[in-house]
Amino acid sequence: MQEKLDFDKMPVVDSIQHKTFGITYKNQTITGIGLYEQGLTKFPHDIISLQNLQTLQINNNQLESLPESIGELTNLVELYVRQNNLKSLPESIGDLSKLQVLELTSNELKYLPENITNLKNLKELTICGNNLTTLPESIGDLSELEVLNLYNNKLTSLPESIDNLKKLKELSVNKNCLTFLPDTIGNLRYLEMLELTFNNIEFLPESIGELSRLQKLFLNNNSLHNLPDNFKKLRSMYLLHLAYNNLTTFPESICKLKTLKLLNIAGNKLSSLPECISDLTKLNILDLKSNQLSELPNNIDKLTSLQILDLGNNKLKYLPEKICYIKTLQTLKLYGNELKDLPKNISKLKNLYYLDISDSDLQSFSHEVKEWLEEFDEKATLYIYSRGKSV
Template identity: 35%
Template sequence: MRQEAQLIRLLHGNVKNLNLNGKKLQNVPRPICQMHTLVLLEMKNNRLSHFPDFLSTLTNLEFLNLGNNKLEEIPSVIQYMEKLLKLHLFRNTIVRLTPIVLTKLKSLTLLNLNNNSLTALPIEIANLQSLQVLSVDWNKLQYFPAELCSLTELLEIHASHNQLQALPLEIGLLSSLNKLLLAQNNIKELPEGLGRLRQLHVLDVAGNELRIFPTETHNIPLRELYCEANPLLEKFPVHSVQEEEILSLKELSARLVMKEVKTKGSVIRQMIRYFPGVREMLSQASRCAVCSEAFLNTWLECVKFVKAGKDLKIGKCNNAVIPVRALLCSYKCFNSEGHGFFGVAFP
């Protein structure tokens, strides 16, 4: 009652900031709903298990901190706070994100869901088109939906200490991404699309199950790379015997077509426009790391051990040398001299 009386006295002014952190609150005081001018509301370190609907009047709210409470889901009333820029819900017991809430928060730039019990992010997260920072450390996430990759304003993803198995193949669409922090997950392979992240400066994949890095790692302008505690491939040269490969008819045809389309005046180059299925198939082709010729199916996976500082120009890296994937089109290229690629042998 004393707290409510204090709040009632505040109603006579145009209150913009209200701090109720650590007040042992089990319920939200009702007078708050009359504070229509509130821009910032802090209620972390309380005992709140719900956030009542009567707070739908707080339509000017830009900052809301409900961290360290007892909430089991994102309160549905937050959907009416369409001016919200920053939302902190860390250290609750949230197990799911309410899709309808996410569809309304068009202005949200920061979402902090650290230390909850999330197992998945809904596809509606794609509605947070202004989101710049997503923090979901210490949850139980097993994957990211591909829809997350439509958030082109996203600058930082914090997702350490989860159960992530892989990243979306579309991750290269996150053109603004600056930090990607994924330590202590179960990631076995990084997608090739990572090489298209031309703004990525910090990558933390320590404590995962990685053996090798993507082929275009050299295109990422990394300043910091953390990759310790991974079973990364090591260079132990062993003798091997390679026989001349026998290519399938499909592979031979694809290689011929891809060579012809580079030749001006070629009949195949002129005709391929009428075969969208073929164009789509050939768009998935790889390029040989030795001869630069295109080929359709992965023929020979190799590895090159590169120096993080000298070759990749990474200023801070706890591994002096890292293994980077390379694809070769034939044993002929593999057996040529001077390329520095090693075949991959698994024990």
């Protein structure tokens, strides 16, 4: 038996948010309903009579299904059914022709009905934390889609037809079981953000270089050994995460990404950095921790915008003097190395306020450096963390 609602007892609210219990009105007509955390086990049938309903938020309940009659809500623009127990979607979901936002995070969906691709006006589709193993090949028919979020499912591949999503700006497939990307992904010419963390991707297709508008790329925690040469064509990129892969050499194609502001390549197997890294003059944050670096390039001072440099857990014994000429440097992390000393001109780092030299053999440091460390440690706005021997 369907549960009923007494609309007269529901508070009127300005808008239906993710944590709202209430209704919104426009011209004396109910246009939005929020039923957050109401313990619902059945879909309230009374809702179907609200033919002018535009927004329905029914998050954090115990619904196991949606009724076929939901397709009668033909004016629905936004549908949120987060954190329920949905095991499938009704075929009639495809009748919601005006739907622009569909949010189904944290349910138990194993597949999507083919006719979900009838939602020709859909702009945002979020199905995080479900049990999807495949996507319908017809997913490419969602021609207006701008955001597709599939975080934390069991997808082993993406359909070739994904290239038909010509307006897609954000694609998130974090925490799935992907081992590769389709070549057609390079046709997503409007893509600005691509998230692929915590998969098993071993290589990227050359076509990825065609994503000329891509600004943010998350590839950490995969199995990448290298990057394709075409990677250098991603000239709009400003944020790149490659941490915890299997890179043994620094991909020089990265040096061509002149707009890069953040590069995280921690947790790989890098033993050196190329001289061309100095071309990344807009870089603000460089994370190289947990590699096998034994030295840094002498031209590292060319990183004239660098503010945060993390070199923790490497094999560094010395730093090049040139590092002292990165005037913008504010945070320098050197913990877990084999440092015998710091550069004698380290005092030139006037903007430095955080220095971590934990696990260094401070007794081997020069007298001048020790004095500077003592002064540095005494300044109220500056910090030094040393778990090794005292200065």
